[in-house]
Amino acid sequence: MTLPATVAELVRDFRANGRIVIVGASLAGLRAAEALRDEGFTGSLTIIGDEPHEPYDRPPLSKQVLKGWVPADHTQLPRLRAVDAQWRLGVAATGLDRATRQVRLADGEHIPYDRLLIATGTRARQWPNPTEAALEGVYTLRSRDDAARLQQALAARPSRVLIIGAGFIGSEMASVCRELDIPVTVAERGSAPLVGALGGVIGKIAAEMQRDHGVDLRCGVGVSSLEGDASGHVRRARLSDGTTIEADVVVASLGSIRNVEWLEGSGLAAGFWGIGCDAGGRAFDINGVVTDTVYVAGDVARQPHVLYEYQFLAMEHWDNAVLGAEVAAHNMVNLDPDYYPYLLLPSFWSGQFGVNIKSVGVPPFGDEIVFTQGSVKERRFAAAYGRRGRIVAAVTFNNGKWLEHYARLIEQSAPFPPPPPGWDQPEDMNPMPAEFPAPGVPTAIPDVVLTGHDPSERRAEFRPRRR
Amino acid sequence: MQIVVDLNRCQAYAQCVFLAPEDFRLSGDEALTYEPNPDDARRLQIQRAAAACPVQAIVIDRLDGAERSVTS
Ligand SMILES: Cc1cc2nc3c(=O)[nH]c(=O)nc-3n(C[C@H](O)[C@H](O)[C@H](O)COP(=O)(O)OP(=O)(O)OC[C@H]3O[C@@H](n4cnc5c(N)ncnc54)[C@H](O)[C@@H]3O)c2cc1C
Ligand code: SF4
Numbered sequence: 001m002t003l004p005a006t007v008a009e010l011v012r013d014f015r016a017n018g019r020i021v022i023v024g025a026s027l028a029g030l031r032a033a034e035a036l037r038d039e040g041f042t043g044s045l046t047i048i049g050d051e052p053h054e055p056y057d058r059p060p061l062s063k064q065v066l067k068g069w070v071p072a073d074h075t076q077l078p079r080l081r082a083v084d085a086q087w088r089l090g091v092a093a094t095g096l097d098r099a100t101r102q103v104r105l106a107d108g109e110h111i112p113y114d115r116l117l118i119a120t121g122t123r124a125r126q127w128p129n130p131t132e133a134a135l136e137g138v139y140t141l142r143s144r145d146d147a148a149r150l151q152q153a154l155a156a157r158p159s160r161v162l163i164i165g166a167g168f169i170g171s172e173m174a175s176v177c178r179e180l181d182i183p184v185t186v187a188e189r190g191s192a193p194l195v196g197a198l199g200g201v202i203g204k205i206a207a208e209m210q211r212d213h214g215v216d217l218r219c220g221v222g223v224s225s226l227e228g229d230a231s232g233h234v235r236r237a238r239l240s241d242g243t244t245i246e247a248d249v250v251v252a253s254l255g256s257i258r259n260v261e262w263l264e265g266s267g268l269a270a271g272f273w274g275i276g277c278d279a280g281g282r283a284f285d286i287n288g289v290v291t292d293t294v295y296v297a298g299d300v301a302r303q304p305h306v307l308y309e310y311q312f313l314a315m316e317h318w319d320n321a322v323l324g325a326e327v328a329a330h331n332m333v334n335l336d337p338d339y340y341p342y343l344l345l346p347s348f349w350s351g352q353f354g355v356n357i358k359s360v361g362v363p364p365f366g367d368e369i370v371f372t373q374g375s376v377k378e379r380r381f382a383a384a385y386g387r388r389g390r391i392v393a394a395v396t397f398n399n400g401k402w403l404e405h406y407a408r409l410i411e412q413s414a415p416f417p418p419p420p421p422g423w424d425q426p427e428d429m430n431p432m433p434a435e436f437p438a439p440g441v442p443t444a445i446p447d448v449v450l451t452g453h454d455p456s457e458r459r460a461e462f463r464p465r466r467r
Numbered sequence: 468m469q470i471v472v473d474l475n476r477c478q479a480y481a482q483c484v485f486l487a488p489e490d491f492r493l494s495g496d497e498a499l500t501y502e503p504n505p506d507d508a509r510r511l512q513i514q515r516a517a518a519a520c521p522v523q524a525i526v527i528d529r530l531d532g533a534e535r536s537v538t539s
Binding site: 076380 | 471475478495502529530
């Protein structure tokens with residue numbers, strides 16, 4: 001047989017008889033399973049998830065669910081097709097043995113695979129003091145069950161809610177509190193809400209927006225401790241500036257932690273920012289060698305991006321989970337030269353205080369910003385981020401229709417500042433510093449992070465050269 | 468029935484809001500929110516809304532109840 005014929009035969013055989021295991025039964029896991037079947041994979045498929053629920057959608061949790069409009073258990077994801085899989089829900093994967101190609105489960109079982117997809121996402125960072133975190137009335141928000149509990153607490157009309165951390169999710173929760181007419185304080189260590197993700201210029205607008213809606217916003221302060229009453233319910237928070245805040249619901253919105261602990265000892269390039277993989281979703285091992293059997297998708301993946309100097313991008317975005325899953329699934333059932341590259345322009349939306357915030361590209365990659373359309377005063381505008389004379393990202397407030405236009409410019413690395421549109425021009429069209437916090441300044445961690453050029457966070461061990 | 472709206476894609480044209488006001492709402496000028504689990508009685512409305520969405524952002528479950536159980 002010719003080589004191409006042999007490869008084609010291998011692919012056909014794998015698609016018919018291979019065993020694929022997916023760990024993580026959420027957005028990326030489900031969409032990957034569906035894509036595998038779409039790609040013609042008819043072998044055995046096992047989906048392992050530690051949550052007891054079928055895959056559900058998280059973005060509504062901090063929005064319509066918290067508001068009480070939509071019950072938390074209404075958020076199951078629609079299915080695009082039948083996946084004909086063995087579902088192992090409510091049981092965590094606790095280990096990976098790459099030598100024998102087995103996933104170890106918490107109940108002691110071992111599940112063999114030929115190809116593995118890791119889609120274990122992230123979890124909420126808990127309030128660091130465990131005693132204080134255990135007080136009644138202290139919450140985090142990541143899962144459907146978290147959302148149900150927090151929604152109940154809000155429905156009981158607390159006298160004040162304290163939200164620690166003003167990233168996207170913290171800000172959305174503050175917005176919901178105000179819509180429900182519940183007094184809310186937001187404490188943010190950085191200089192403004194959303195400053196890590198969108199910089200200080202936009203952060204200032206976000207801060208005004210919060211205050212206009214009656215949020216008691218405190219920036220540049222940390223929460224030093226939480227205090228409870230005799231019955232163990234949280235009542236008070238002490239801030240780093242010496243003030244105290246009386247609150248009976250406290251939500252720690254401190255960003256997330258990648259679920260990689262179960263990969264300890266597997267030899268994969270797993271670390272703080274997730275699992276390093278190539279642009280096709282194939283996982284790297286700790287020495288920077290790409291594996292042929294292990295793939296990564298979604299929030300837990302970090303992969304090099306052509307538009308951002310091939311730095312490894314870690315993205316906690318909905319569309320990154322969907323597209324990453326589709327690319328990984330395709331590559332799991334194909335061989336070179338039929339691999340797909342993952343070429344997604346990061347994009348994101350957030351609804352808060354009646355404003356639709358959208359962004360494309362990687363704003364923190366830029367160091368300058370320019371308002372290009374609309375009116376900041378009316379909170380309806382577009383702004384572009386630039387670096388070294390090229391456009392690298394854009395953000396819109398209630399001006400989402402224009403985002404596509406900026407996406408095209410970013411894809412072409414078009415000049416910055418971009419040519420002004422003929423109409424709807426903002427008053428000030430001069431580029432200015434975007435004011436991202438210097439690395440190391442404490443603030444809510446943004447949800448797109450450029451994590452450098454190293455595939456693995458562990459230093460390679462150099463083998464002595466043979467003589 | 469289960470639905471999801473790809474809000475990256477949605478451009479707040481609000482066709483869905485006119486066609487299925489119980490399940491789609493705009494918060495402010497442009498931020499769409501929706502009921503991900505509309506009552507089955509409103510299936511036709513939802514299908515019309517999905518068909519009318521100019522950017523095809525509304526994804527409707529393609530399985531019926533039996534098939535979507537976690538054994539399939
Ligand atoms: C409240 C909230 C609001 C959001 N809003 C937006 C938004 O407006 N726009 C946007 O673009 N994105 C938003 N996101 C982000 C978006 O939801 C995520 O990017 C997406 O869920 C990522 O999907 P995933 O499948 O990669 O990971 P996850 O959804 O985190 O799923 C991972 C799954 O794996 C499971 N798991 C972990 N470890 C193990 C193990 N060892 N064994 C078995 N299972 C395991 C987890 O329990 C989880 O079920 C929001 C997220 C939250 C929490
Ligand atoms: S019709 Fe489509 S684009 Fe318009 S608001 Fe509804 S989902 Fe968004």
